[in-house]
Amino acid sequence: MGKRSPGAMELAGAVMEIHTHQRRPILRSTFKGLLLLSVLLISISYLFVYKDRLSDYLQSNTSLKQTNPIYRAPLPLEHPNRTFLQHHRAFPRNYHFILDDTDVCRSNTPFLVLVVPVAPGNRKARDAIRKTWGTETLVQGELIQTVFLLGLPSRGNITELQEHVSMENLQYHDLIQSDFIDSYNNLTIKTMVIMDWLATQCPKVSYAMKIDSDMFLNVENLVRMLKSPGIPKELYLTGMLARNPPVIRDRSSKWYVPMETYPDPHYPTYTLGMGYLFSIDLTSRFVEVSKSIEPINIEDAYIGMCMKKLGLSLTQPPDPNQFGRLFHVYNRCTFSKIITYILGSSEQLVTFWTDLKKPGPPC
Template sequence: MATKDIWQSLAQDNVPFMRHIKRTFILLLTVALLLSAVAYVSDFSFETIAFSQTWLIKMMNQTHNKIINSTSPDRTQKDLLAPLPNQQIQPRGTTVAQTTDIPIYHHVAHPRNYHFTLDEPDKCSQLDPFLVFMVPVAPHQLEARNAIRSTWGNESSVQGKAVLTLFLVGLSGGAEAQQQLEEESRQHRDLLQSDFVDSYFNLTIKTMVIMDWLATRCPQATYAMKVDSDMYINPENLMSLLLSPNTPRENYITGYLMWDRPVVRDKNSKWYVAEELYPEPNYPTYLLGMGYVFSNDLSGKIVEASKEVQPFNIEDAYVGACLKQLGVAPSSPPDPSQFRAYLGQYFREDFLRVITTILGSPQQLIDIWKDVKRPT
């Protein structure tokens, strides 16, 4: 008998059986649909709350916690995190209100989630600095670090006050690059490294790790300044500001002030922040991240405030949100023109007056520094 005839015979003999299977399948499908509907209604509020946290993990925490691909729609943030060896993911601060028993781990930017792989824990006890420059910089930007080391970062004493400059990097991304960083650290003893991936979306983590280092390793410093690696700094002018009798030594932070800045909601923008992460239409007053100086008591206070402030990926605005949580208002500098974004065409007199301004390259910093420091 041909194969086709065999299958036709079997089909005719089993018609009643096949009808029974069909009815059973339809019944089971109906039950499954009803159960899915019930589950959807009961879980809706949790999914709404968890959305912003999952987005935050994917966008901000491209760190030592690697994003795990998942097809399951109900995974918690803890499921999405894979710690490095010998590390544990711990909940930080408070949890978000929810309708289930599954906790939300939303303080992924809290610095205690990370650990130093390169550190200088005794620097401040040895040098007792009055002012510490903390420079966040990418691991590969050796040229920028060397330019700072040969210019304003080489100033160890200004107007009789000890000054310290340190660089903070994240993970280097390769064994060879890491080996080079470790050699650089042995040579200069000014490198700090924490185990988060060094990326634009992790600048909030980077800044909070800086604050934590200042609070835990350098509480004796009176002032600190977070300053980007492409900046010109005039330490003399800065020190004159800090030594002024009118400059507070507690709850003080100043720089280039940003008032009533709207939150960018354009998803195509690098400055995009989702409404779920920061619902207000405008940021609180904050200091432009290029360079702001603060009394060092604020470093630990900002770290504590971060336990209550949901992190988002605009680091300077996030510090402003922490200051608002603390009830600390950023101060306008006595001469706002000393904190400049850009000076435009080079005039030596301008650089003799300012405290900060952005430059175009490490070589430009070296050239301008030489000219500013030349005898007149």
């Protein structure tokens, strides 16, 4: 990766300190050799770690194992349950959960599970959600539960950040972490891991929602919509629909997809990834069909591709205006009627939520 691991730098410093206190040439040469050999070996190990998505790092992180009894190290590459040779990289069972002790779907059966994909280091966003719409656990008589889905940290002080994630989970027990590298280009993997977790851990819930961490969510309106007449209980996917949008071929765009990866000029209709809702029966179907669909890094378009491959249609929400994009000016009356809005910061989420929930009619 071009950087030494913390262990490499500590070892190098220790060897250099010993070296400066030795006077004999033979010892000086010996320690020089040990230094070069150690740095070389650790650098090679570091590259291997990232090749296997930090599995060796996690297995050797004894402090993480001691502070989190639920920690489970990823399977080694040679393990018979590894499926790299059988399936492409977006197939979620190529990856394995290393934090997953949430009580969601285990001691109860929620009506709706909200899953928030979020970067490991974005504690601020998680705390804002825990103070706002994540507190909505019983709405119109229905149990609602929220969890956060993380991959492995890919930058900064990885060991320290992973320990912070582990300690946070010990406090809240609402983090689910898998052993893929958490990055923008891996959002499709992240989404498919969400589908796999829901399919295996929450098969009896009615609905689930994938919702980004920068979103305002009006849970009352969401549940009201789901309980309205005519809402399907099976094969249901809804949200803000993008109808056959063009594929971006501009190499400077972060949404660029090359012709060789996806040759069609348009995507099938899909729901915008900021927040979409689906019946739980779709999750296992998405996991299975992902074996046969070439992955792209546009995760919401990929879900649309899965729907097309399954021969299924998306459903327009009863009131499409409830799934909003960016708001222009905060208005309490407007926010009392919508389901989602994209926000600019976690501070906005707390401020707007507090104002919406204050006593008195919003309009």
